[in-house]
Amino acid sequence: MKGIIVAGGLGTRLYPLTKVISKHLLPIYDKPMIYYPLSILMMADIKQILIITAPTDHGQYKRLLGNGTQLGCDFQYAVQNQSNGIAQAFIIGENFIGDDKVALILGDNFFYGIDLTSELQALTNMDGAYIFAYEVADPDRYGIVELDQNDKPISIEEKPNNPKSNYAITGLYFFDKDVITIAKNIQPSHRGEYEITDINKVYFQRNKLQVKKLDKTIIWFDMGTFQSLNDASQ
Secondary structure: OEEEEEEOOOOHHHOOHHHOOOHHHOEEOOEEOOHHHHHHHHHOOOOEEEEEEOHHHHHHHHHHHOOOHHHOOEEEEEEOOOOOOOOHHHHHOHHHHOOOOEEEEEOOEEEEOOOHHHHHHHHHHOOOEEEEEEEOOOHHHOEEEEEOOOOOEEEEEEOOOOOOOOEEEEEEEEEOOOHHHHHHHOOOOOOOOOOHHHHHHHHHHOOOEEEEEOOOOOEEEEOOOHHHHHHHHO
16 A cells, blocks of 8 residues: 655645745644654555645655655655645556555644554555544534444535534545546536545445544544644644
8 A cells, every 4th residue: 555645735724834834844843744644654554655745845845754765665756736636636646556555644634542553554455445534613624424323424525514414534545546547537626626525425425435433532633723733732
């Protein structure tokens, strides 16, 4: 299994800081933000990792992380020229992924929990798609999954005005090799972006989407606001 970190975007919720530095290079306590999603992929025993950045930040990431050999990894880099959505990462990374399965994590996602390592390593042999759900107080900010009493998905929505549940889909996804073909066939949303929610919907319609509901022994942050930056640094 290979890994992708999406570290592009404008980070507008963190202006004016992100006018001069990539959001994913901002400090979380004593480390750049991108170290945290990188550590999640390494916990899953994923060593081949593609880091997708905005054009203006490409050189900064290469200077920070190098080729990965110092961490026992193989880092490659690619550029997302425009913020066209998370799902575009699979098209940008098509040659990198090849016929392998792939884990994608957003560069502003923070996970912490003592049981994470074994959970993640078990997913390197999964089929279909596997996502994580986390209960939040403000579900209208996220992609949302509605679950039945057996934690099976019923519906998926992207930032709904009237959410059907409080379970946000976190920014960590595991997919089989079909994800590239699926990504090539989805259409831009009303926001003009290729939404990863639409990829998840295809797997859901094929009955190949699995959802793991994270309990409160696991901490998850979307580090996209000043408050969440502060919380993650505590």
